[in-house]
Amino acid sequence: MSIYKKSHMTYNEKCSNYHFRKTHMEQLNLITNFLRIKDKNITITDEYDMGTHLELHGHLDYTAPKCPKCKGQMAKYDYQKTSKIPYLETAGYPLLIRLRKRRFKCKDCGKMAVAETPLVKKNHQISVAVNQKIAQLLIENQAMKHIAHRLSISTSSVMRKLNEFKFETDWNTLPEVMSWDEYAFKKGKMSFIAQDFDSLNVIAILDGITQATIRNHFLRYPRKVRNRVKVITMDMFSPYYQLAKQLFPNAKIVLDRFHIVQHLSRAMNRVRIQIMNQFDRKSQEYRSLKRYWKLIQQDSRKLSDKRFYRPMFRMHLTNKEILEKLLSFSEELRQHYELYQLLLFHFQEKNSDHFFDLIEQEIAIVNPIFQTVLKTFLKDKDKVLNAMELPYSNAKLEATNNLIKVIKRNAFGFRNFENFKKRILIALNIKKERTKFVLSRC
Ligand SMILES: [Zn+2]
Structure with a gap:
């Protein structure tokens, strides 16, 4: 950071000093190398610390090429008015390159052309490096507003980049x-x-x-x-x-499989809420059923045995012991919890016979919330069986x-x-x- 400020200040002071002039140019070369501006036709002549951002001023020039229209010889003409090229931020500061491009005129047909550089694509305001950065951030799933802000460009520039992505469907392949x-x-x-x-x-x-x-x-x-x-x-x-x-x-x-388990666990959750709402909102029953909902949803085999102080019960309890307290509040809750855990177990262990026997045995006597889910399991039995037998x-x-x-x-x-x-x-x-x-x- 400091090299910008220092050299700019000293540049004003010692402008006529040849020795400084030389080191100054070397320093500018260093900057272009550092920024990977590889185009040798770009000469950076000045650098400014603008407080909010850094600026490099320079020009783009090279030997006049052949005319793109008539293949005649072109000649150097004037410089185009400065183009502003936002560049990747440097040392935490946005960097703006103000570049004047050489214009050429054909000696034969009079056609005008502007010098080109790999730094910026023809007719683009955004440098290739910034364009790549936009693509990368889009791929990383960053918000468009965030990308625009981070690269000091407009949201519409980000949009344009988004629109450049082309995806074509291959009509000759489908996955198994x-x-x-x-x-x-x-x-x-x-x-x-x-x-x-x-x-x-x-x-x-x-x-x-x-x-x-x-x-x-x-x-x-x-x-x-x-x-x-x-x-x-x-x-x-x-x-x-x-x-x-x-x-x-x-x-x-x-x-x-994910959806099957999800439907079961949603049903369990809704039954818990229904039972919880039968208690007074200030009661320990209501508050603990609300606070410890996860212990009911969780696979009972994964409950922790670690003992902690639980202010709600004013004693040291393991998760298993808390769960036992919750289930003791309601016989209906206990029955559905046990059914839910058994179904989960049979499903995960792929005991399809046990799974469906249990459903048929319980379906008539369970809470209507469970009944709906179990009915669909029976209706789509073949597809549920596929889920248990195939590894997804x-x-x-x-x-x-x-x-x-x-x-x-x-x-x-x-x-x-x-x-x-x-x-x-x-x-x-x-x-x-x-x-x-x-x-x-x-
Ligand atoms: Zn020409």
Whole structure:
């Protein structure tokens, strides 16, 4: 940082000093090297510390080239008016390069041309380095406003970069295992997303979730390609079972394990709340059922044995002992807790017979909240069985869910479906090839 201030000050003082002049130029060369401005045709003549940002002033010049129009010889003309090029921030300060570009004029046809540099693409205001940085930050899923602020450029420059990303669908391949899901990209607007289960690459993001939208999209793949799909995982209550069967005749429909467990645990949670609300709000029952909800949701095999002082009970208790207190408040809570834990256990241990026997045995006598979930398990028994027999972990879907949450939070509302789509594609389809991608954009 200090070299800017010092040299600028001393430059004013000792301008005529040849020795200083020489070291000054060397220092400027050092700066261009340091900033990776490799174009030898750029000469930096001055540097300024503007307080809020740093500025480099310079010009771009080289021997007159041949005329792009008539191939005649061009000659040096004047300099174009200064262009402002925001550059990557340096030592925590935004850096602005003010560059004057040489203009050439053709001796034969009079055509004018402006000197070019790899620093900035033709007709661009943004340097290539900044452009790469925008791409990288978009891939890292940063908010557009944040990117604009960080690089001292306008949000519309970031938008333009976003629009440069092109994704093309390959209609000749589909993964063997796909996941289907729906996400709201704004209030009341749903989007259909199909992902490659193994690579997480997004195969389709559709504006809308109607059967027609999905059918029309997948019918663009030849039947031969569609026949290769072996498994499609999807959520319970999905309206797409029939459609998936029609489009992908060889695919097994598998309910996602994550969603099955999620439906069970939501039912448990709602039953807890219903029972909790029967107690007075100031009672220990109400307060502890509210405070320790996680102990009920958790897999009972994972409860900790560590003893701590618990102000609510005014004694030292382990999590297991707290849970025992909660269950002692209500017989209904205890029964549902035990059923919930047993179902979780059988599901995780893949004891499908025990799992379904237990459901059939209990379905008539459980709370209506549980009844609804258990009924769908019975109705979609084949798909639940697939989930127990085939190895699909939940970690991947969760990763996508979280990613989409972050994208939605970062983007100032998606008025535009295309932006939502692009950001998801950038985040999920490019991530792994980040380095390669940035390099290929040089
Ligand atoms: Zn010419």
